[in-house]
Each structure stands twice: as C-alpha cells, then as structure tokens.
Amino acid sequence: xxxxxxxxxxxxxxxxxxxxxxxxxxxxxxxxxxxxxxxxxxxxxxxxxxxxxxxxxxxxxxxxxxxxxxxxxxxxxxxxxxxxxxxxxxxxxxxxxxxxxxxxxxxxxxxxxxxxxxxxxxxxxxxxxxxxxxxxxxxxxxxxxxxxxxxxxxxxxxxxxxxxxxxxxxxxxxxxxxxxxxxxxxxxxxxxxxxxxxxxxxxxxxxxxxxxxxxxxxxxxxxxxxxxxxxxxxxxxxxxxxxxxxxxxxxxxxxxxxxxxxxxxxxxxxxxxxxxxxxxxxxxxxxxxxxxxxxxxxxxxxxxxxxxxxxxxxxxxxxxxxxxxxxxxxxxxxxxxxxxxxxxxxxxxxxxxxxxxxxxxxxxxxxxxxxxxxxxxxxxxxxxxxxxxxxxxxxxxxxxxxxxxxxxxxxxxxxxxxxxxxxxxxxxxxxxxxxxxxxxxxxxxxxxxxxxxxxxxxxxxxxxxxxxxxxxxxxxxxxxxxxxxxxxxxxxxxxxxxxxxxxxxxxxxxxxxxxxxxxxxxxxxxxxxxxxxxxxxxxxxxxxxxxxxxxxxxxxxxxxxxxxxxxxxxxxxxxxxxxxxxxxxx
Amino acid sequence: xxxxxxxxxxxxxxxxxxxxxxxxxxxxxxxxxxxxxxxxxxxxxxxxxxxxxxxxxxxxxxxxxxxxxxxxxxxxxxxxxxxxxxxxxxxxxxxxxxxxxxxxxxxxxxxxxxxxxxxxxxxxxxxxxxxxxxxxxxxxxxxxxxxxxxxxxxxxxxxxxxxxxxxxxxxxxxxxxxxxxxxxxxxxxxxxxxxxxxxxxxxxxxxxxxxxxxxx
Numbered sequence: 001x002x003x004x005x006x007x008x009x010x011x012x013x014x015x016x017x018x019x020x021x022x023x024x025x026x027x028x029x030x031x032x033x034x035x036x037x038x039x040x041x042x043x044x045x046x047x048x049x050x051x052x053x054x055x056x057x058x059x060x061x062x063x064x065x066x067x068x069x070x071x072x073x074x075x076x077x078x079x080x081x082x083x084x085x086x087x088x089x090x091x092x093x094x095x096x097x098x099x100x101x102x103x104x105x106x107x108x109x110x111x112x113x114x115x116x117x118x119x120x121x122x123x124x125x126x127x128x129x130x131x132x133x134x135x136x137x138x139x140x141x142x143x144x145x146x147x148x149x150x151x152x153x154x155x156x157x158x159x160x161x162x163x164x165x166x167x168x169x170x171x172x173x174x175x176x177x178x179x180x181x182x183x184x185x186x187x188x189x190x191x192x193x194x195x196x197x198x199x200x201x202x203x204x205x206x207x208x209x210x211x212x213x214x215x216x217x218x219x220x221x222x223x224x225x226x227x228x229x230x231x232x233x234x235x236x237x238x239x240x241x242x243x244x245x246x247x248x249x250x251x252x253x254x255x256x257x258x259x260x261x262x263x264x265x266x267x268x269x270x271x272x273x274x275x276x277x278x279x280x281x282x283x284x285x286x287x288x289x290x291x292x293x294x295x296x297x298x299x300x301x302x303x304x305x306x307x308x309x310x311x312x313x314x315x316x317x318x319x320x321x322x323x324x325x326x327x328x329x330x331x332x333x334x335x336x337x338x339x340x341x342x343x344x345x346x347x348x349x350x351x352x353x354x355x356x357x358x359x360x361x362x363x364x365x366x367x368x369x370x371x372x373x374x375x376x377x378x379x380x381x382x383x384x385x386x387x388x389x390x391x392x393x394x395x396x397x398x399x400x401x402x403x404x405x406x407x408x409x410x411x412x413x414x415x416x417x418x419x420x421x422x423x424x425x426x427x428x429x430x431x432x433x434x435x436x437x438x439x440x441x442x443x444x445x446x447x448x449x450x451x452x453x454x455x456x457x458x459x460x461x462x463x464x465x466x467x468x469x470x471x472x473x474x475x476x477x478x479x480x481x482x483x484x485x486x487x488x489x490x491x492x493x494x495x496x497x498x499x500x501x502x503x504x505x506x507x508x509x510x511x512x513x514x515x516x517x518x519x520x521x522x523x524x525x526x527x528x529x530x531x532x533x534x535x536x537x538x539x540x541x542x543x544x545x546x547x548x549x550x551x552x553x554x555x556x557x558x559x560x561x562x563x564x565x566x567x568x569x570x571x572x573x574x575x576x577x578x579x580x581x582x583x584x585x586x
Numbered sequence: 587x588x589x590x591x592x593x594x595x596x597x598x599x600x601x602x603x604x605x606x607x608x609x610x611x612x613x614x615x616x617x618x619x620x621x622x623x624x625x626x627x628x629x630x631x632x633x634x635x636x637x638x639x640x641x642x643x644x645x646x647x648x649x650x651x652x653x654x655x656x657x658x659x660x661x662x663x664x665x666x667x668x669x670x671x672x673x674x675x676x677x678x679x680x681x682x683x684x685x686x687x688x689x690x691x692x693x694x695x696x697x698x699x700x701x702x703x704x705x706x707x708x709x710x711x712x713x714x715x716x717x718x719x720x721x722x723x724x725x726x727x728x729x730x731x732x733x734x735x736x737x738x739x740x741x742x743x744x745x746x747x748x749x750x751x752x753x754x755x756x757x758x759x760x761x762x763x764x765x766x767x768x769x770x771x772x773x774x775x776x777x778x779x780x781x782x783x784x785x786x787x788x789x790x791x792x793x794x795x796x797x798x799x800x801x802x
Contacts, residue, residue, distance in 0.1 A: 082760075084763055085761065085762055086760065086761075086763055086766070087760055169763070169764055200764050200767075276768075277772075277775075299764075299765065299768070302772070324765075348762070348765055349759075349761065349765065350769075351769050351773075353773075356769075356772070356773070356776070409759060442759060445756070469757075470756065494757060494760075495756055495757040519757065520756075520757045531670040532670075534666050534667060534670040535666065536666060560757060584666075584669075584670070585666070585669075
C-alpha cells in the first residue's frame with residue numbers, strides 16, 4: 001500500500017523516447033537498447049539508421065528489411081579479411097546481387113551503401129540506381145570485383161546527389177566502348193560531389209575530365225585516383241580550390257627531364273597527400289605546405305630512409321602516417337620527435353629482395369620504444385618489425401595509453417631475434433593499453449609460449465578482434481587463451497600448431513566468439529574434428545588446400561586448408577563454389 | 587586426450603566405438619565444453635545385447651548405434667549432435683576407404699607438416715564425400731522410426747593427426763595485395779629504366795638488383 005503510493009511511474013511517450021534514443025549512434029548502445037524491453041526494441045527497430053553486417057551470410061535481406069525498415073545506411077562485408085592478402089579464392093562468394101535486389105526497393109530511406117570485399121555486377125549497380133537513384137548520397141564499392149566501367153557510367157548518369165563515390169582497390173573491368181568518360185558524365189550531372197576515390201584501381205584517367213569535375217563540383221574536398229602523371233594534373237590542381245585530400249597520380253621522371261614537375265603547385269587547403277612513385281627529387285614539392293599536413297601516405301613512394309627523415313621533420317601536425325619499413329629506426333626517431341599529434345601509424349613491409357630497399361630500412365625495438373615515448377596520442381599502430389624485445393612492448397604498455405588497435409608482425413629477415421619469447425612484453429602491453437579493441441600478433445615458432453597465450457586470454461578484456469600467427473607451443477596454450485578474452489568476437493589464426501580438436505574446443509569456450517578463420521593448423525585428413533564445435537546457428541566451411549597457387553616462391557603454401565566458421569541466422573549458404581565445402585549445417 | 591577418441595582408435599579394437607566417446611566429465615581436466623556435449627553421459631549409455639534391441643521403439647531424440655556386435659542407446663541427443671556424429675562416422679569411412687586405395691599418399695601426408703594435402707584427403711573432403719554423407723543422413727532420417735536401423739559399420743582409420751599436429755605449419759607471411767602490386771611495379775621500373783635520378787649511395791645496390799631481376 002505504502003509502496004504503491006511511493007512508486008511514481010513516469011509515462012514517457014514513444015515519440016519522446018524515439019527522440020532521445022535517436023541520439024544513440026553507437027551500435028553497441030543500440031544493441032543494449034533493443035534488449036531492455038519490447039517497447040524499446042520496437043522503437044529501436046523503427047529508428048535504427050545504420051547497420052554493419054560483418055559477414056553477409058549471417059543473415060538475409062528479408063530479415064534485415066523486417067528488422068530495420070527505416071535503415072538509411074548499410075555496410076555489408078563479404079569475403080574474409082584474408083582476401084586482402086590473396087588467401088581467399090576469387091570465386092569464394094559474397095555476392096551483392098541478392099542484397100541489392102532484396103533491399104533497393106523495400107528500404108525506402110536508404111541513402112548510403114557500402115559493399116566491402118564483395119562481388120557486384122553491373123546489373124546489380126543498375127538495379128540499385130534504378131531503385132534509389134537521386135536519393136543516394138554515398139556509394140562505396142570497396143575492394144570489390146565483378147563490375148566494369150559500365151556500372152560506373154550508370155552511377156554517373158543517374159546519381160545526381162551523391163556526395164561520395166568510393167571505389168578504392170576494386171577490380172574494375174574496362175569497357176572499351178565507354179572510352180572511360182564516366183568521370184566526364186559524372187562531372188556533367190553532379191555538382192555536389194565531395195569525395196571521389198578510385199585509388200589503387202587500374203582505371204584510366206583523362207586529366208580534362210578531372211578539370212571539368214573540379215570546375216563543376218566546387219565542394220570537391222577529396223580526390224584519390226589511379227596512376228596518372230602528376231605533370232598532367234597541373235591544371236586540375238589550379239581548378240580544385242577546395243581540395244583538402246589528394247592521393248594517387250604518379251611520378252615518372254625520365255633521365256634528362258629534370259623540370260617536368262617544377263610548375264606543379266598544389267591547392268591551398270591540401271593537407272592529406274599520398275603520391276605514387278614520388279622520389280627524392282620530387283618530395284620537395286610537399287615542403288611548402290608540409291607544416292599543415294595531417295595525413296601522409298608514403299607506402300607507394302621511392303623515398304629512402306634519409307628522405308623520410310627530411311620530409312617528416314617538417315610535419316609537426318601529422319595525425320595519420322603510412323609508410324613502408326624503409327623509414328627505419330632513424331625515421332621513427334624523427335617521428336617521435338616531431339609528430340606529437342600522431343594518431344594513426346602504419347609501417348608496412350617493404351621488399352625482401354636485397355638492394356631494392358634502403359639498407360637502413362629496418363624497424364626494430366629501438367624505433368618502437370622511441371615512438372611509444374614520443375607519440376602519446378597514438379590510437380592505431382600497425383608495424384612490421386625486423387627485431388623486437390619485451391622492453392619495447394612494455395614501453396608501449398607504459399606510454400601508449402590511447403592505443404585501440406595494435407598490430408605487430410615479426411618479419412623473418414633475421415634468424416636471431418634479440419628477445420624471445422615475448423610473453424612478458426605482451427602482458428605488459430595488454431595490461432597497460434586498456435582501450436585496446438583490436439590486436440594482431442604474427443611471430444614465429446618460439447615467439448610466444450603457451451604462457452604468453454594464456455596472458456593474452458587473461459588480459460585482453462576489451463579486445464574484439466584478434467589475429468595471431470605462429471604463436472604458442474601446443475594446444476594447451478590455445479585452450480588457456482580461450483578461457484579468457486571475454487569480448488572476443490572475431491578470431492583469425494594462421495600458421496599455428498594447434499590441432500583441430502583444440503580449435504573446436506576453443507571456439508566453444510570463447511564466450512563472445514561469432515567468427516573464426518584458421519589457416520595452417522594440425523589438420524586431420526577430413527576435417528571431422530571440427531564437428532566437435534557443432535552448435536545451433538554455427539556455419540562451418542572448409543576450404544581444401546588449393547593446388548594452383550599464384551606465387552613464384554618455392555615452398556609457398558598459401559594454398560593450405562582453411563576453416564571458416566560464423567554465426568548465421570539463415571543456415572548454410574547456397575552459393576558455395578567448388579573450392580568451398582560447407583561442413584555444417586548439413 | 588580429445589573428446590572424440592573414436593578417431594584415434596584402431597579398427598581392430600573390439601570395444602564399442604561408443605564407449606570411447608567421452609564427455610567432458612571423463613575427459614582431461616583442462617578441457618571443458620561450454621555447450622552441452624553429446625549426452626553419451628552417465629545417464630544415457632546403455633549397452634544391450636543385440637536381442638533386446640527390438641523391445642523399445644526409439645524415441646525422437648534417441649541415438650542408437652550398432653557396433654562390433656553390441657548396441658548402444660543414447661537418450662536426448664540433439665539433432666545437431668546426432669548429425670555431427672553421423673558425419674564423423676561417414677567421413678572416416680570414406681577417408682579410410684580412400685586411404686586404403688592410396689597408402690602411398692597417406693604415408694606422404696604424415697611426413698608433410700600439418701597439410702591436409704594428400705590426394706586422398708582432398709578427395710575425401712570434396713565431392714566423393716558429399717554424396718556419401720548425404721546418402722547416409724537421408725537413409726538414417728527416413729528410417730528413424732524403424733527399429734533396429736542398421737548404421738553403416740564405420741571403419742576407423744588409424745589417424746596420424748597426433749603426429750601432424752605437433753609439427754608446426756609455417757606459412758610465409760602473406761603480403762597485402764595493394765603493396766604486392768606496388769612492389770611488382772617497382773621491380774618492373776627498375777628493370778626498364780634508370781631509377782632514382784639523384785645519385786645515391788644506393789646506386790651499386792640498385793645495379794645489383796637490376797641484375798637480379800633480369801635473371802628472374
């Protein structure tokens with residue numbers, strides 16, 4: 001009686017609740033909201049704007065449409081991440097067709113689509129454009145294949161309102177009939193384009209079309225193109241006054257042609273740059289505005305270690321830096337000294353062949369330790385090292401408190417590594433970097449013991465994605481690892497010694513696991529041990545070893561067997577090619 | 587070690603295959619199955635002499651196995667687990683048949699570290715296996731209600747997986763596609779024209795690499 005009087009229930013109308021919940025964008029918050037009660041579930045259903053489907057076979061268009069009818073933005077991923085490393089057969093799957101056909105008409109609010117590592121055909125693009133046309137704001141066809149410049153022409157003709165067209169690293173067939181003037185058509189039909197990206201594609205570029213684009217799309221802030229000589233873009237740079245980001249192009253200095261690039265002048269607001277084949281002779285072109293550079297991509301340049309030092313010391317405002325390990329420890333010292341605002345840093349792997357890379361082009365614990373101390377704002381660090389110590393990892397744990405994403409690969413250039421195993425260093429890093437959500441560690445036999453694996457399990461409290469290569473001594477390590485990692489959703493393992501039994505058990509033990517990819521394990525003759533991880537909604541696919549690997553390296557075993565397992569609400573997929581064998585559901 | 591020890595048992599073993607399917611309770615302390623294991627557990631296993639099998643009609647979630655002259659009955663086996671067990675049985679049957687035909691390749695497989703690479707294994711995993719597995723499953727599901735349904739007698743291949751799993755699979759570190767293409771293009775350029783117009787101490791190294799690439 002008394003209790004009843006004290007309980008005051010505040011009736012919040014749905015509209016108000018919807019308004020409040022509308023401020024929640026983070027998918028994790030949204031997920032939590034939908035689990036509170038039925039009413040909140042329905043409000044979330046009606047108001048959810050953005051969804052990312054990490055593997056397109058986990059659900060189907062119909063379910064998505066019913067669950068979130070008012071979706072505005074959809075991101076779909078197809079092939080496993082390993083596809084970016086040429087490890088997945090091209091015909092593996094990830095077809096955008098069914099999604100486009102199932103959603104283009106029915107999702108009436110859809111404005112933004114992003115297909116990543118999928119197969120999409122010209123006809124699919126046509127269906128999408130026919131259904132959504134003017135209403136589309138952003139189209140991203142990211143690392144996809146299966147379409148041609150015809151599809152681009154379709155977009156160019158009909159999507160008058162797109163502000164973003166992103167095609168980076170896609171395989172796009174050149175339809176010779178078009179003569180590749182889709183950019184021209186785009187420029188004629190669209191005046192609001194802000195970002196156009198066909199970086200790392202083989203598309204041909206006509207400089208005049210880019211100039212037209214610059215003239216007609218005054219808001220063009222970001223342009224990343226395929227290879228096209230920079231000297232042909234001089235007029236474009238003059239026209240594109242709003243340009244803040246430019247990537248691609250190319251330098252092709254012939255012997256005897258010393259003044260080809262002297263008149264190149266970049267747009268005034270340019271602060272994000274990545275120029276292909278840029279060499280020692282051309283890098284001075286960046287000096288006039290180096291101090292305002294925020295993003296710099298040197299992965300595809302011909303710069304030596306000393307060049308990196310010369311350039312980067314002029315860039316105190318750098319926030320994103322991508323290089324190959326030619327930068328060396330010397331370059332890292334300069335970065336640590338100069339780039340105090342650095343947030344994202346990627347150090348890729350250079351050429352292995354002797355003489356093609358600078359002799360000083362090696363990154364080791366020396367550079368890494370300096371980097372940790374010098375750049376406390378680091379959130380993302382991916383590095384290929386030639387040598388490493390526990391102390392360097394401890395330094396990261398001590399100083400890099402903002403690290404969310406850390407990836408370390410130990411190259412096999414040196415036979416002897418200074419300090420292995422890395423058990424204690426890894427532990428310190430994980431304990432120190434409490435914000436870590438993504439973690440990759442690719443070592444060699446002896447690089448991390450079973451104890452080290454247990455540490456990873458114990459101390460990766462927030463980590464959602466882990467990639468490990470060549471770690472651990474035995475199944476014991478894997479099983480201890482899988483006792484921990486409470487939030488691990490996606491696990492990729494390569495070149496480890498674990499047996500099928502252990503992998504199956506580990507998959508069962510990891511409480512949040514929803515995706516598993518493994519290549520290089522103690523395989524039995526028939527993959528049957530994996531059936532020990534049978535459970536409802538868990539798809540298991542087996543890719544048998546491929547006989548024709550496209551590599552020249554002797555003893556290359558990229559074609560080794562793979563296992564892919566993921567949660568799916570819609571059962572086994574029906575479009576497996578011959579190279580993929582679904583084991584379960586039967 | 588391992589839950590489904592059936593795989594590592596030799597064909598000639600006289601014991602029922604079922605007895606060797608251990609649960610987490612019987613397994614080594616380190617392992618534990620989060621999900622409910624095949625409930626071939628303390629409560630479910632019954633071993634009947636063959637004559638008694640006809641007395642009780644099988645319930646919907648009952649799994650009955652005939653092996654080596656005795657019958658075992660399991661209660662409350664989920665459909666997924668039942669399919670899994672049948673798949674294991676069928677797969678090992680196919681594999682052992684294939685390996686009987688190609689003993690040489692099997693021997694090679696034991697030497698190759700952790701590669702499901704022998705022709706036998708590849709064949710077992712690919713299409714020949716699939717129709718066998720489907721046939722087995724459909725046969726079983728249609729005769730689920732029949733009494734005394736005869737399961738194909740599985741031949742347990744002596745599996746060398748234990749030795750394979752000890753050998754570490756060392757795969758070369760894969761390179762990102764975009765970078766791979768760049769490095770290939772750069773090698774082409776080194777061959778085709780003079781690189782790095784400025785005079786650098788690297789000149790000698792570049793000439794050496796030019797020679798190298800031309801040899802390829």
